[in-house]
Amino acid sequence: MIRVAAVGDVHMDQDVVGRFRPALERLPEQADVLLLAGDLTRHGTESEARCVAAEFGGLGVPVVAVLGNHDHHCDQVPQVVKVLTDAGIAVLEGDSTVVDTPGGTLGIAGAKGFGGGFAGRCASEFGEPEMKAFVRTTSVTAEQLGAALRDLDCDTRVALTHYAPVPDTLAGEPPEIYPFLGSYLLGQAIDSAPTALAVHGHAHAGTERGTTPGGVRVRNVAHPVIKQAYSVFHLG
Amino acid sequence: MIDEYTEAAIQRLLTEHGGLAEQGIKVIRRERVLVLCGEVESRQRRDEILRLVHENFPDVPLSVDIGVTRASAPTEAEELP
Numbered sequence: 372m373i374r375v376a377a378v379g380d381v382h383m384d385q386d387v388v389g390r391f392r393p394a395l396e397r398l399p400e401q402a403d404v405l406l407l408a409g410d411l412t413r414h415g416t417e418s419e420a421r422c423v424a425a426e427f428g429g430l431g432v433p434v435v436a437v438l439g440n441h442d443h444h445c446d447q448v449p450q451v452v453k454v455l456t457d458a459g460i461a462v463l464e465g466d467s468t469v470v471d472t473p474g475g476t477l478g479i480a481g482a483k484g485f486g487g488g489f490a491g492r493c494a495s496e497f498g499e500p501e502m503k504a505f506v507r508t509t510s511v512t513a514e515q516l517g518a519a520l521r522d523l524d525c526d527t528r529v530a531l532t533h534y535a536p537v538p539d540t541l542a543g544e545p546p547e548i549y550p551f552l553g554s555y556l557l558g559q560a561i562d563s564a565p566t567a568l569a570v571h572g573h574a575h576a577g578t579e580r581g582t583t584p585g586g587v588r589v590r591n592v593a594h595p596v597i598k599q600a601y602s603v604f605h606l607g
Numbered sequence: 608m609i610d611e612y613t614e615a616a617i618q619r620l621l622t623e624h625g626g627l628a629e630q631g632i633k634v635i636r637r638e639r640v641l642v643l644c645g646e647v648e649s650r651q652r653r654d655e656i657l658r659l660v661h662e663n664f665p666d667v668p669l670s671v672d673i674g675v676t677r678a679s680a681p682t683e684a685e686e687l688p
């Protein structure tokens with residue numbers, strides 16, 4: 372059995388430092404790895420990233436993250452990634468990492484993902500350059516996620532995104548904004564490999580549980596959805 | 608009187624104001640009040656939402672129902688065989 376802890380949308384800044392720490396001190400008893408599903412900061416500044424590093428660094432288990440849309444807001448992605456990486460937090464974007472656990476090797480493929488919507492109600496790569504660029508952004512990131520998942524050499528595979536790969540875990544959000552919350556292309560990428568679990572964040576008013584069309588279990592671990600410091604999943 | 612344009616402007620203020628950056632707050636127009644509802648990461652953030660919305664829309668009667676998300680360790684794991 373591999374024990375995976377996960378949380379997203381912690382939106383760290385000075386005012387949040389220390390809130391997660393008491394729970395995190397207990398995390399190594401409960402999990403072999405911690406996944407952070409994006410929106411780690413409020414505006415994506417270097418100083419907010421330092422708050423993330425202080426809160427989620429040095430836990431005693433590997434920490435693997437993807438960024439979210441908030442982490443892009445101030446156009447300081449390289450600085451944010453550097454602060455997190457220096458704190459020992461692996462940041463994935465279209466690539467993967469393998470973690471050794473007592474229950475076997477856990478491969479994590481991650482990407483922020485992007486919007487576009489879900490089958491039958493989605494945007495198409497057509498028309499204005501802005502619209503084509505929007506949909507193209509999602510298809511490129513989804514292709515990278517799929518390739519990263521398929522290329523993994525490990526016992527158990529997990530997909531980590533910020534945007535949602537299925538509409539199931541968005542229930543509770545207004546249906547009108549689903550195209551800004553995720554894309555079926557991410558689900559298709561996840562289904563292209565034997566993935567054990569897909570975790571995402573972003574949809575603060577969504578629902579915990581869902582499944583891809585291929586039967587992969589999906590969990591929305593946005594902090595306001597799980598209402599605890601992190602959730603723990605026992606795989607296998 | 609709270610119209611749709613005010614509702615839209617408040618929704619965007621919550622996200623786009625540098626001091627807020629909140630996308631997860633629901634803005635609901637009721638008959639007599641505008642309800643702000645959702646969860647944030649700290650009490651300061653809730654107070655700042657109230658302060659800035661009130662400052663920018665002084666004539667809009669507000670009802671604020673925003674909680675601070677709990678951050679305790681989980682008591683149970685989910686088994687996914």
Ligand SMILES: [Fe+2]
Nearest residue numbers: 380410573575
């Ligand atoms: Fe978020």
Ligand SMILES: [Fe+2]
Nearest residue numbers: 410439440573
């Ligand atoms: Fe987000």
